[in-house]
Amino acid sequence: MSADNFKTNIYEYLETLPKYTFLRLFQKPATCLAIFRLLPAIGRQIVMSLLYVExxxxxxxxxxxxxxxxxxxxxxxxxxxxxxxxxxQNDNLLIMNETFRLEFTNALTGGGTQQSFGLPCATPDKHSVDIGFLDQYATQQWEAILHYMVGTSLTKKPSGGVLNLLERSKLMQISATDSHLQITNKGFQFLLQDVNTQVWAFLLQYLDMAEVLQMDLVEVLNFLFQLGSSELGENYSVEPLTQTQQQMLEDLRDYGIVYQRKRGSRRYYPTRLATTLTSGNAAVAGSNKAVQHKDHGSQAVGAVGKLDTEEEEEQGFVILETNYRVYAYTDSPLQIAVLNLFVQLQSRFGNMVAGVITRESVRNALIKGITADQIISYLQSHAHPQMRKRIPILPLTVVDQIRLWEMERNRLKASPAYLYHEFNVQNDFDAAERHARDIGVLLWSNPKKRSMVITQAGHESVKGYVKRRLQSNSNR
Structure with a gap:
């Protein structure tokens, strides 16, 4: 997501950090391994080739x-x-950072004494949970956040920390009418991403708040990378965690990234949302659960509705007709709520909802900050396999009309400018107007009233020209 420089990639965040921060990060083998996994294939090949070349x-x-x-x-x-x-790099020579070399080697060989990959609990858990429970817990916690963003009340309201993060990250903003949080343009972009990207986008906003929360940024990053390298289903002790990392557990529980039976528990379980942080795989397939409609017969096949270990291709479920009718073969309350942001839903069945895209429904979405391109992108990325057989995938009449409805709201565009008026001499006005037109900063002029409007960028140039002319006239 590019809007407002909203980062969803941990690499984009890491490259902004100073060298001193990296020197601290590289002291943890788990962090070195996680950063290595974020590199492109040729970058990983270079690291492995130079690892033992001193x-x-x-x-x-x-x-x-x-x-x-x-x-x-x-x-x-x-x-x-x-x-x-x-x-x-020193001149034309390249050398690997020695701290990274040492700790990454420890990560690969099991050397070193630090427990940067976490400390599994030595005693069995009397209230042990299995992977199925962790998957269900992670899905429930994460989808509670997404449901709140789209305005459904099927799940419990997220915690105050989550609401604060949603507002600070501008995924949601306070409505001017009812003082409640409502989804923004950036929030709708957020919903279009896969779950792993969503989780990182959320965590990157959390990292931006680390200083406000008086948390050590390096310890926060180390813990996130540790979770990304942890084993699903294993329970880990909180004993080796720093005070900052123990403080993080409460927030990460709200996001569904870790599970603790109760606050103050001496052990925690990373969920699949945690263990896939640095793997690049989709974490939750069930967030976009849909029902694929078969071409023949009346039966429908449900897509995977739970956390899955393998990356799966998302099945399209939306059919859009040239008469603006929309048919969505899904029973996911989340996807239905997303559609309801820009579709006027009219009927609902066991495995399908039907509605129509209208000027009013698109206008309501535009008021929330959702753009026409985002609506079109959503419809295209979730198009039913039958629609994907056509080129273009979406009916052009509908696509063009959605953009035209957006243009209706953008007839006027406000931009900062400067008004020049009350010239005493017509020749002074004419000269200033000619100068502004020559440098391309004149927006409007009325010679009879000796008034003109200049762009903000051209104000200094025109102002300087007018002053120099007035001084020249006074010296004559």
Whole structure:
């Protein structure tokens, strides 16, 4: 998501950190392993090739490792390795950061004495839970947040910490009419992402709040990377955790990333939302649970509605007709609520909802900050397999009309500008107007009233010109 520089990628966040922060992060083997897994394939290959090479290598020698077609990817990988402080360049020589080399080697070989991968509890849990329970808990907690964002009340209201994060991240904002939180343009973009991207987007906002919460940023990152390397179904002790990390547990419970039977429990269970943080796999397939309609017969097949270990291709479930009718083969309350943001739903069946896209329904979505492109993107990404057989996938008449409805609200666009008026001499006005037109900053002028409007960017230039002309006239 690019709106308002809203980051959903942990790499984008890491590259903004100073060198000192990386030196602290690299002291944990689990963090080194997690950062390594975030690298592109050629970047991982470079790290593994240089891991046991303690002498510097020239950039020219490195270029011989790839063919001509791979030079661009090599350049991009080296740039990422440099920004993540893994490789340091001195003139034309590259050397691996020694702290990263040592701790990453420990992560691969099991060396070192630090328990950066967590400390499994030595005693059995009297109230042990299985993976199925953890999956259900994670889905329930995470979907409670998504349901609240789209305005459904099927689940309990999220905690105050979650609501604060939703507002601070601008995923939701206070409505001007009823003082309740409502979804924003950025929030709708958030809903369009896969669950793993959503979780990281949420956690990156949490990282931005770390200083406000008086939490050590390095300890927060180390704990998140530790969770990403933990084993699903294993219970870990809270004893090795720092005070900051123990404080994080309460928040991560609200997000469904970890499970604790009660506050103050001496053990915790990472859920699949945690263990997939650095794997790149989708964590929750059930968040977009849909029912795939068969071409023949009246039966329907339900897609996976739970946490799954394998990355699955999401099945499309939306049919859009040229008469603006929408048929969605889904029984997911979350997906129905998302559709209700821009579709006027008219009927609901066991495995399907039907409605119509109207000027009013699109207008209501636009008022919430949802754009026409986002609506079109959602319909296209969730299109039924039968619709995907056509080119274009969506009816152009409907697509064009949605954009036209958006343009109706954008007839006027406000932009900051400066008004120049009350010129004493017509020649002074004409000269200033001519100067503004020549440099391309004139928005409007009325020579009879000796008034004109200048863009904000051109104000300093025109103001300086007018002053110089007035001074020149006074010196004559």
């Amino acid at each position: 002498t510097p290598i020239s950039t020219q020698d490195l270029q011989y490792w790839v063919n001509r077609e791979g030079q661009r990817k090599l350049k991009e990988a080296l740039l990422k390795l440099s920004r993540l402080r893994i490789l340091e």
